[in-house]
Amino acid sequence: MNISYELNDRSEGVTMNHQYNLTTNEKIVLIDLGKQGNLAPAELAQISGLKVETVIQSAFMLQEKGLVDVLEQVIETYNLTSEGEEYARSGLPERQMILAISGPTSLEELKEKVSPKIVSIATGWLRRKGWANIEQGNVIPLGKADIGDDEKALISLSNGEVTSEQLGVASSIVQELIKRKLVNRNEKKLRTFRITADGEELVRDGITLEEEIAQITSEMIKSGEWKEKKFRPYDIHTSPRIIYGAKVHPYQRLIDQMRQIFLEMGFTEIKGDIVQSSFWNFDALFQPQDHPAREMQDTFHLKGTSELPAEYKDKVRAMHEHGGEIGSKGWGGNWSEEIACKNVLRTHTTAVTIKYLADNPKPPIKAFSIDRAYRRETIDPTHTPEFEQLEGVVMDKGITFANLLGLLSEFYHRMGFKDVRFRPGYFPYTEPSVEPEVYVEGLGWVELGGAGVFRKEVTHPLGIKYPVLAWGLGVSRLAMLKLDLKDLRELYQSDIDWLRKTPSPKL
Amino acid sequence: MPVITLDYNDLEKLTGADKKTIIEHIPMIGADIERIEADHVDIEFFPSRPDLYSVEGTARAMRGFLGVEKGLCEYEVRPYSVEIYKDAAIDEIRPVLGCAVVRGMQFTSSSIKSLMDLQEDLHWAVGRDRKKVSIGVHDMTYIKPPFKYQAVDPDFRFVPLDFTEPLSMKEILEKHPKGVRFAHLVDGLSKYPLITDANDNVLSFPPIINGTLTRVHEGTTDLFIDVTGLSDAVYTALVIVTSALAERGGHVEFVRIINADGTDKLTPDMFSDIWKLTSEEVMDLSGIELSPKDIVELLERMRFGAKVLEDGTVEVQVPGYRADILDNSDLIEDIAIAYGYKNIKPILPLSATVGTQHPLSSERGHVRDIMVGLGYSEVMPFTLTSEKVHFEWMCRPVTDDVTCVIHPISEDQTMVRTTLLPNLMEILSFNQHRELPQRIFEVGEVVVSGKNSLHLAAVSIHASANFTEVRELLDAIMRERQTSYEIVGSEDPAFIKGRCADILINGNKVGVIGEIYPQVLINFGLGQPVVGFEIKLL
Secondary structure, rough: OOOOHHHOOOOOOOOOOOOOOOOOOHHHHHHHHHHHOEEEEHHHHHHHHHHHHHHHHHHHHHHEEEEEEEEEEEEEEEEEEEEHHHHHHHOOOOHHHHHOOOOOEHHHHHHHHOHHHHHHHHHHHHHHHOOOOEEOOOOOOOOOOOHHHHHHHHHOOOOEEEEEHOOOOHHHHHHHHHHHOOOOEEEEEEEEEEEOHHHHHHHHOOOOOOOEHHHHHHHHHOOHHHHHEEEEEOOOOOOOOOOOOOOHHHHHHHHHHHHHHHHHHHOEOOOOEEEEHHHHHHHHOOOOOOHHHHHHOOOOEEEEEEEOOOOHHHHHHHHHHHHHEEEEEOOOOOOOOHHHEEEEOOOHHHHHHHHHHHHHOOOOOOEEEEEEEOOOOOOOOOOOOOOEEEEEEOOOOOOOOOHHHHHHHHHHHHHHOOOEEEOOOOOOOEEEEEEEEEEEEEOOEEEEEHHHHHHHHHHHHHHOOOOOOEEEEEHHHHHHHHHOOOOOOOHHHHOOOHHHHHHOOOO | OOOEEEEEHHHHHOOOOOHHHHHHHHHHEEEEEEEEEOOEEEEEOOOOOHHHHOOOHHHHHHHHOOOOOOOOOOEEEEEEEEEEEEEEHHHHHOOOEEEEEEEEEOOOHHHHHHHHHHHHHHHHHHHOOOOOEEEEEEOOOOOOEEEEEEEOOOOOOOEOOOOOOOEEHHHHHHOOOHHHHHHHHHHOOOOOOEEOOOOOOEEOOOOOOEHHHOOOOOOOOOOEEEEEOOOOOOOHHHHHHHHHHHHOEEEEEEEEEEOOOOOOOEEEOOOEEEEEEEEHHHHHHHHHOHHHHHHHHHHOOOEEEEOOOOOOOOOOOOOOOOOOOHHHHHHHHHHHHHOHHHHHHOOOOOOOOEEEEEEHHHHHHHHHHHHHHHEEEEOOOOOHHHHHHHOOOOOOOOOOOOEEEEOOOOOOEEOOOOOOOHHHHHHHHHHHOOOOOEEEEEEEEEEEOOOEEEEEEEEOOOOOHHHHHHHHHHHHHHHHHHOOEEEOOOOOOOEEEEEEEEEEEOOEEEEEEEEEEEHHHOOOOOOOOOEEEEEEOO
16 A cells, blocks of 8 residues: 555654554544544545545444444435426427417417427416417417526526525426426435544544555565554455366366376286277177177277287187187187277277286286277266276286185275175176175165176187286266266366366365 | 066065065176066166076076075976978078977966066077077967978968968068068078978968967967077077976977988977086185085085086086086186175285386376466367367368268267367367356377377467467476477468467477467357467377
8 A cells, every 4th residue: 555655744643542453544534534523425535635435434444433423414406307408408398489489370380480399398388387378279479488497497407416405496396397307306315424522532642643564565575664564454354256276177186096096006007099909899808799789889880990910819719619728618600800800999998908918928917097988878967978997907826706806895995985895797708707886875885897807718818827807997987976976978078167166076 | 788577476486485585685696676666676687697587587596596496407308299390491591490399388467478578588688689599489279280490482471470461471571560670680581481380370480470370378378489590599598488488387398300301309408518617616716715515505506406526526517598607617606606705705916016107197197287287277078079070160171090980879979089179179169158268278199090199289268368378388388398399380270370380399290389260269159269289299
């Protein structure tokens, strides 16, 4: 605040009354009111050099402290309507008409001289004011037409809004003009401030005006000026303006927390292409070639094809056709390379996982991925054609289904689910299979993902010699739970307001 | 997966246990309860267990699981009295046939419905909607053996089920609701499959429709069952149907199938494979330590026949209806289910390993930190988009490195994106009524010529967005990434000419930067200037 300069030479009195804890502005207002008696805000502003709003605000604060009375008086004022303004310029209709004629004149003739509207208004008033008679459609002037008080009032009102005292005509005249819709009546609150006895006493005792620091400036800090001055106390209870910072997508934050869990558990992150051959997406996972999930209605098929891996394709063929070398029954029928080499958008991240296991056959392997998978689903609140899938695999000597349950318990506990239970499940490429369920307050037991031990029909043709434990879950469904979303689309086609307002989630 | 309706009366009668106990335990043999109603429960069974797709099959499994009855369910099959001749021509069309006769049935409306439901669920789950397997069930009253499975001219006429007038087979495919629905299965054939009796009465036109003559009703006692198809799944379906009828007290009879070359075969084959299993194998896969005797007991609860051999191995008899048993792991899963998953002690694996994040993730994480620090918020749009948004709205020509899906599900998702900017423009478009400025970015994958690539893109929209702003942004990112780069003026129709540049690293183009062309803004419904850039990271 820059009021300090004008205040310095206004300092007066010697003691300070701490009881009231007045701001500088309040002190100025009080001192000025003490000198001047009643003052209107504008007058007070002029005297004190403060802004009108500041004066009003300070006076009200002083009123709360019992140092100032705020007096309110209602006064009446008048101003012209737009019709009134017109007549103030060109005369009342009856005046216009009486000026337009010198002897008896027919109404038809008059309508050509002045406007028909004016004629119809004026005739009544000519008779009423005794300026003319109207006989058989003729206006006969009576030779007398003095300027009336109403006309005087119109003229004085044409300078702007006035009070009735300022107008100085009988109230009946004003009422008539209001009835003629030429004048508006207004009510105005007139506010004045007056110092109370307590206020006067305080001023008598003396008020010290001293400079207060509002915004600290660089100069103040450097000069040390702040040491001699008081810091104006702020109202710390004022509600803050709501602002939003830039942020990581809440869903990404959840994904990163899950990645963190895997990394802490000693898993290596793997990634792969979105475009995969049917071979890696289905055949390598022992999905029969006539399985409904492979059809056009469930999977996004692409135009291109991929070359089949020479080291695996014959072994995979043998497994599908007759169970290969492990005594399985296989699926029977003929396995077609043409079907296997067709490209698809990966329907699960397992297409990437299985290739990683084939490429890295040395145990122990612990790997995970959280990436997008694609299914040919119509978009609705709980289905989207692409979604994130989480997957973990462990390949090691001597590991069993019981170890899988151990891993799942640990994993889900770290995800924040205290209670986990297991039910039999079915997945085409695992045996045994299990559906983990977690307990969610308010929802009960919720199925969350699937898991199992990879079938030998899957691992053997790829040269994977040890058991593989695997589990996966749909991350977007979990995000719905954690972010309290009703519609999955909100994650992908985000409302910026939702992004701004959604607090960073925690698992 | 098929949802099976199980009637409580039937289920309690056939299982010998109360419905509460049954419903409590059903999920533990591998099923999801869909709905519990006043008189029935709807259950989704796994596709691997078509033998559970009937109240009879479920009751059989539950009797074992609850300990009411254990071991292999042996169904007596009586000698054949009915023969069926297989025409040579049929081998080209629908070669596999399995038949059975079941006598002494007593049907109620609910048990007829159960049989029809089973037939439909098998058509779907085992038969791939009748393509691989289709089943016909016939009342034997008005038909006379021997029967004949042949291939006939499409003009052959008979009265199909639900009709009163004869239609030619060709007409059935055009007029009968089932004909219309399944016509594609005989598409392109010059002759159609047909099963007739000794007097040329029609039993069925597989896999389309039965004749009206053999309709099954509440008074029906003796049934002839035909299952036709393309693979051995035919025999599995036949065993599932006949064993379900045997569970209801029917007497099963063999049918003699006589091939054109004179060889013959008796069906149904209710007995199937013998498997061998050791306790070590069970331990290795499941982690449950069990003696051979324990294994036998658990297998019997799952309705297998089992005994311990002298060398300590367990011999397992797998009933013909268990089509899901491909190798020992399937048996071990059943042992674990019988043991109870809740009784298995979870143990963490012992091997020590070191976790490592993928280089792509560390790159993404770094870039994300930089962008958020610069005041940009992250978005994660779909990667599927359309040519319209990706090219047309961006005023850019279609490129030839695009991955298009063959059968898009909607016109909004016909291709995988090759760039990120159109996605960001779309998000601005969704947020036209939200407060400005809006500054968003994505660091995500695109697919170019079938391969993933990691891109970064950012846009800023507000009344005074200009080239300087985005130029400063790019410069800050490059400094933070310690990458030297240069920009050279270029023409990209998505940007305003003269306010657009290519971003080069080591002389190679890695991205674009500029002020978005007003027509692009209009295409996305935007009324404020937008600036942005996109670069390839990896």
